Amino acid sequence: MTNTEVRTGREILRITLRRNRGAMAASTLLLGCYQAAETAVPVLLGVIVEYALRGGRLSSLGLALLALGLVMAAVSYSWRFGGRILQKATTTEAHRWRVEVADRGLQPVARETGLKSGEVLTIATEDADQTANVVEVVPLLVSSLVSVVITGVVLAVISVPLGVLVFAGTAAILTVLGVMSRRIGANTQAQQAMVARAGAKVSDLIAGLRPLHGFGGSHAAFQAYRRVSTEAKRQSIVVARVNGVYAGLGLALNSVLAAAVTLWAGLLTFRGEITIGQLVVVVGLAQFLIEPLKLFSEMPKYLMIARASAERMALVLAAPARMTPGTDGVVSESGLEVSGVTHGTLRDLTFSVRPGEFVAVAAYQPQAAADLAAVLSVEVPPASYQGVVRVGEQEVASLAIESVRTHLLVNPSHHEVFAGTLRDNVDPAGTSSLVDEAVAAAMLTDVVALHSDGLDHAVRDRGANLSGGQRQRLSLARALAADPEILVLHDPTTAVDAVTEQLIARNITTLRRGRTTIVITSSPALLDVADRVVVLDGGVVTSEGTHRDLLGRDAAYQLAVAR
Missing domain, CATH: 3.40.50.300 (P-loop containing nucleotide triphosphate hydrolases)
Known part of the structure; x- marks a missing residue:
């Protein structure tokens, strides 16, 4: 793999997306099919219930059941192959960036990174993995959006206010969580830096353990590492707390939206404005909507984490060389x-x-x-x-x-x-x-x-x-x-x-x-x-x-x- 000249974390993310556009397109198509098929399941169940209540023909019921079987098969295979393509692309991209960071560290001309070897190691492993995760964001985001759109359209066909409620609620949820995701990104970047410093400190400690034991300095060195590690732990707790609030708030808002749709549908059924079969469709879609909404709302967080990791990788990949060597390779003698x-x-x-x-x-x-x-x-x-x-x-x-x-x-x-x-x-x-x-x-x-x-x-x-x-x-x-x-x-x-x-x-x-x-x-x-x-x-x-x-x-x- 040739060196990729980058200056910022944004460029790293753009390169990552550009290199994987084929895999992202294929997985987006398959995962979009998966979400569409998942959305079709409660619709078909509602149709089957409607047929049963109205005493429809057995052949029509059989066709509906056959369609349900085909939809379930589509759910299984589209998820299986879409996920496989996406996982392979993410793993391969993480490997590429690990090799890229290692290559910069092994070049004959050293770079002015201002980082210790332990920090570079963390960047070449954890940050490379986190950056590669941006490959998953677009397919999962689009497929979740497909599910939300299909759900909103189906509900709008049954009742326009129900469709409007889904679209308006989704926009509100994403707005709230988008604000929180920015805070997660900033906290994550600080946490990654502290963890990297702790890794560098323990690497130095292990390298110098033998002489430290010799002059009795091992305890003082351990205390120094403990202080750095404690700072990293505190920042990790902050990040975990913010992530917990983010996940809890996202789940709560999604559940509130699903509950609102369900209660509204129940009220419409009680008034006789929709049928029992349509109620089954609405309730099924409302329950199903929680998962894609959760996935949809988590994407800003993953994007912020990937961006924070990409910025840390840029510290190595964009670091200037310590010197500009000459180009002559001929040496006449060995003096x-x-x-x-x-x-x-x-x-x-x-x-x-x-x-x-x-x-x-x-x-x-x-x-x-x-x-x-x-x-x-x-x-x-x-x-x-x-x-x-x-x-x-x-x-x-x-x-x-x-x-x-x-x-x-x-x-x-x-x-x-x-x-x-x-x-x-x-x-x-x-x-x-x-x-x-x-x-x-x-x-x-x-x-x-x-x-x-x-x-x-x-x-x-x-x-x-x-x-x-x-x-x-x-x-x-x-x-x-x-x-x-x-x-x-x-x-x-x-x-x-x-x-x-x-x-x-x-x-x-x-x-x-x-x-x-x-x-x-x-x-x-x-x-x-x-x-x-x-x-x-x-x-x-x-x-x-x-x-x-x-x-x-x-x-x-x-x-x-x-x-």
């Missing part, structure tokens, strides 16, 4: 140059890495290391900082984002692990030819050997069944298996012991030989195997050289990295 970059704690930072060189960057301040990793990964748009980053002598700003990702891979310090298998995490695309070598280089072989199914061992959500060191090594193996021309590793060994760290450092050097590699680290093992160490202090390069050379002549370096 890297950082020239005069000023961002965050970085101050006019300048250094270069030759093609095939293994360079370590020792940043005395952790924030400087994080800022450098953010710049190199294009997490920070080039327009947001001063200076230039070049890949293969070409500015990153001039390259298509896909080209940047192909040539330059930055593996962040926060190692993400996904539910699936070890193999899925090491080689998500299933195209790497270096899976075994990457697993060995990252010293992940012990984890693989622990399980009989090896690389096919199941990994829980966020790697819950792995230790911190295992997750870090799994993330490193993934980066090595990708085998990019330029690989940047940010603190890849902070969660492993010293012996394992030395082995990993040697393995990375061997596996990446001839490929450009940059490691942002303070690990002596990684610094020692690097061809060159670039020292950052205060956001600028203060020294360069080999690890052992710097240890011998730079006291500040020795103090910062010696363990």
Whole structure:
């Protein structure tokens, strides 16, 4: 499915209706037939009663019964197939919008949504479903209108005041409920936002549960979630209360209208103005009218809810991109140059890495290391900082984002692990030819050997069944298996012991030989195997050289990295 450019919730609803006009037309026809057949049932019953009271011919009574059977068959099949078409269209449309929201979230260029991942998840699920429900509104509205019109016409034929009463009462009911539906829409939008925030909060809580337990912050985090959840609960109660009043008022008004029609018909029968058979028709139609009127009166509410959800989806689909990438995809070589970059704690930072060189960057301040990793990964748009980053002598700003990702891979310090298998995490695309070598280089072989199914061992959500060191090594193996021309590793060994760290450092050097590699680290093992160490202090390069050379002549370096 191609991206659909939208700006507002109204556009989303228009797109939804336009894409499903064929299914809506077919279901409207079938459901209209259903309502017409339902309306014909009390009419035929009244005719049968009239025949019986007047002592009509048996053949005429038989024809009436046959007609009743055919009408009941029409009721059954038209509802069955009309509902099937409508349900399929709604489910398919909800799927389309879920895919659309997910696609926006997975695009190489991030969007400025201002939402957390948990909120986007809620939009991609609940709001997509609520928006797709607008497909049902038109067929159900039209079919209910058909029923009301047929009922009003039949009653007008029997008695003009009865028909007028039905049409006037329906208009009054819809006017009252239409006012309330607007309030439901506003309350629902607020409730959906609060539920989304609660979802985002619990997602963050689960992701950080392990470190929270470590420093005893789990109770405070739980209390923060409880406050957000309580606000969502209160708003949900408000919405439920308004919905309850809406439903109760709608049912009451519909019942009053049905009762008024029935009592008026009884009075007309008592006066002798209509027959017993006509009374049966009126009473049957009055009772039947409650259901389509209920459906008819609920449509404004569903429309307001769908519109509120569509507006929330527009927050994601209409969000502007964080950057406008270039279009060039050709990179002549695999060198890297950082020239005069000023961002965050970085101050006019300048250094270069030759093609095939293994360079370590020792940043005395952790924030400087994080800022450098953010710049190199294009997490920070080039327009947001001063200076230039070049890949293969070409500015990153001039390259298509896909080209940047192909040539330059930055593996962040926060190692993400996904539910699936070890193999899925090491080689998500299933195209790497270096899976075994990457697993060995990252010293992940012990984890693989622990399980009989090896690389096919199941990994829980966020790697819950792995230790911190295992997750870090799994993330490193993934980066090595990708085998990019330029690989940047940010603190890849902070969660492993010293012996394992030395082995990993040697393995990375061997596996990446001839490929450009940059490691942002303070690990002596990684610094020692690097061809060159670039020292950052205060956001600028203060020294360069080999690890052992710097240890011998730079006291500040020795103090910062010696363990």
